[in-house]
Amino acid sequence: xxxxxxxxxxxxxxxxxxxxxxxxxKVTVVxxxxxxxxxxxxxxxxxxxxxxxxxxxAGDLLRAEIKSGSENGTMIQNMIKEGxxxxxxxxxxxxxxxxxxSGNDKFLIDGFPxxxxxxxxxxxxxxxTPEFVLFFDCSExxxxxxxxxxxxxxxxxxxxxxxxxxKVFVESSLPVVEYYESKGKVxxxxxxxxxxxxxxxxxxxxxSYGAKQxx
Ligand code: UDP
Ligand code: MG
Numbered sequence: 001x002x003x004x005x006x007x008x009x010x011x012x013x014x015x016x017x018x019x020x021x022x023x024x025x026k027v028t029v030v031x032x033x034x035x036x037x038x039x040x041x042x043x044x045x046x047x048x049x050x051x052x053x054x055x056x057x058a059g060d061l062l063r064a065e066i067k068s069g070s071e072n073g074t075m076i077q078n079m080i081k082e083g084x085x086x087x088x089x090x091x092x093x094x095x096x097x098x099x100x101x102s103g104n105d106k107f108l109i110d111g112f113p114x115x116x117x118x119x120x121x122x123x124x125x126x127x128x129t130p131e132f133v134l135f136f137d138c139s140e141x142x143x144x145x146x147x148x149x150x151x152x153x154x155x156x157x158x159x160x161x162x163x164x165x166x167k168v169f170v171e172s173s174l175p176v177v178e179y180y181e182s183k184g185k186v187x188x189x190x191x192x193x194x195x196x197x198x199x200x201x202x203x204x205x206x207x208s209y210g211a212k213q214x215x
Pocket of ligand 2: 040041
């Protein structure tokens with residue numbers, strides 16, 4: 001239902017992609033999860049260059065939606081400012097549209113799902129279950145330092161909002177990681193190390209995954 005609505009004009013080409021997104025199992029999704037400042041975006045950029053995935057950052061898609069002046073923009077902006085989780089239907093629509101537009105069939109979905117409701121809604125709407133979940137494990141102390149030192153002009157990178165985001169992460173997002181852990185799908189990375197060292201670990205995971213697929 002919802003998937004076709006995501007693209008305003010559905011060409012034949014897009015229709016094919018949307019059908020393959022739903023029906024068969026050719027679409028590969030890896031969820032990249034971890035606290036704010038754990039390095040998800042940085043490492044995703046590295047993975048894209050080496051392994052042919054399309055990187056979809058849920059947070060970036062939401063920020064682009066604010067900038068586009070959409071009717072949801074103000075609501076999204078207020079929620080991000082408070083570190084709250086935007087309603088699933090909004091985020092899932094943006095993700096579906098980006099997947100369709102990419103033309104790719106391999107996706108890194110970064111910063112989503114952030115709670116159990118996000119997770120269940122995504123799986124129900126798209127019928128996609130992730131290949132695996134890459135989990136960046138990092139202490140709050142280290143993440144806080146990184147967020148306060150990065151200068152991306154984000155109005156949620158202040159200490160007050162950062163504390164709220166940590167709380168939401170622990171209360172709402174870690175249960176998603178635990179859910180996938182119970183399915184044996186979590187690949188945990190020590191994300192407190194320097195960027196190149198973390199990428200070595202990330203590379204090892206994607207290489208062994210790729211090798212497995214080729215057999
Ligand atoms: N956000 C959301 N749903 C998502 C992803 C992001 O509601 O699926 C909102 C949420 O308010 C979050 C903010 O966007 O605190 C920033 O998310 P992002 O992943 O960009 O940053 P992170 O907290 O991981 O550094
Ligand atoms: Mg990010």
